[in-house]
Amino acid sequence: MNQHFNLTRFGRLLRKHTAEHLPSYAMGTAVLAGGVLVVLGSLTYLSHRPLERELQLILFLFGLLAAGAVFTSSAFAAVGTPRSAAPALLLPASHLEKYLVAWLWSLPVFMVVYTAVFVPINLLVLQIGNQGRPYEVYDFARGAREWLTPLLSYVLLHSVALWGAIYFQRLQVIKTAFLLFGSLVGLTVLNMRVLKAMVPATGITLPFNSMWVGQNELHVPLTLPEHQQQLVLLVLPLVLATLLWLAAYARLTEKQI
Numbered sequence: 001m002n003q004h005f006n007l008t009r010f011g012r013l014l015r016k017h018t019a020e021h022l023p024s025y026a027m028g029t030a031v032l033a034g035g036v037l038v039v040l041g042s043l044t045y046l047s048h049r050p051l052e053r054e055l056q057l058i059l060f061l062f063g064l065l066a067a068g069a070v071f072t073s074s075a076f077a078a079v080g081t082p083r084s085a086a087p088a089l090l091l092p093a094s095h096l097e098k099y100l101v102a103w104l105w106s107l108p109v110f111m112v113v114y115t116a117v118f119v120p121i122n123l124l125v126l127q128i129g130n131q132g133r134p135y136e137v138y139d140f141a142r143g144a145r146e147w148l149t150p151l152l153s154y155v156l157l158h159s160v161a162l163w164g165a166i167y168f169q170r171l172q173v174i175k176t177a178f179l180l181f182g183s184l185v186g187l188t189v190l191n192m193r194v195l196k197a198m199v200p201a202t203g204i205t206l207p208f209n210s211m212w213v214g215q216n217e218l219h220v221p222l223t224l225p226e227h228q229q230q231l232v233l234l235v236l237p238l239v240l241a242t243l244l245w246l247a248a249y250a251r252l253t254e255k256q257i
Contacts, residue, residue, distance in 0.1 A: 050135035072161035075102040159244035
């Protein structure tokens with residue numbers, strides 16, 4: 001029997017995890033549905049008109065990232081401290097199988113559940129609050145760009161949250177968020193300093209974005225060709241996410257009782 005991965009053993013572990021956590025997951029799904037309904041309903045009531053399609057996309061993405069970060073950060077709460085880690089680490093399964101169970105529940109399963117919750121509630125709120133006005137529904141039927149941005153955004157955030165869930169012993173959500181925002185600020189400052197040293201006339205430029213060059217009020221964007229820019233925006237999140245997933249797994253293998 002393979003010591004690292006066995007399909008039968010993995011299936012038993014997945015069923016065990018599902019049976020133990022399904023009630024809490026169902027309760028969390030109900031809370032998520034209530035939160036989505038309150039947010040969408042409140043904004044519709046305050047604006048006195050159906051939400052615009054762009055705002056629906058923003059709310060979908062924001063809710064996905066916020067709820068997903070909290071859920072993923074708790075994926076390895078059982079191995080946070082040596083005392084609580086004993087039952088989880090003593091399970092007759094490999095680290096890879098335990099890691100894949102958490103990965104499956106926090107990434108593909110969570111995205112499916114969140115989408116299945118958000119889409120019908122969004123449609124219901126639009127129909128109730130339209131007051132006879134036409135409205136446009138955000139869905140995924142218009143092409144890859146409709147679902148690619150939320151998918152890549154969540155994949156990248158998931159890898160960060162999963163790494164933080166394993167690396168930190170307590171307050172995983174807070175510590176991971178602090179490290180993430182601190183890294184973004186540091187990277188932005190470093191990026192601007194490097195560009196200023198290379199091109200003194202550089203304006204405010206975010207990492208992995210167009211570079212603005214000019215003087216006074218006149219700034220011209222310098223950017224890659226569109227197809228190359230799309231390739232970078234597609235490949236970069238996947239590469240970073242893969243590295244963080246590997247780092248998270250490596251950290252999990254170091255856990256001992």
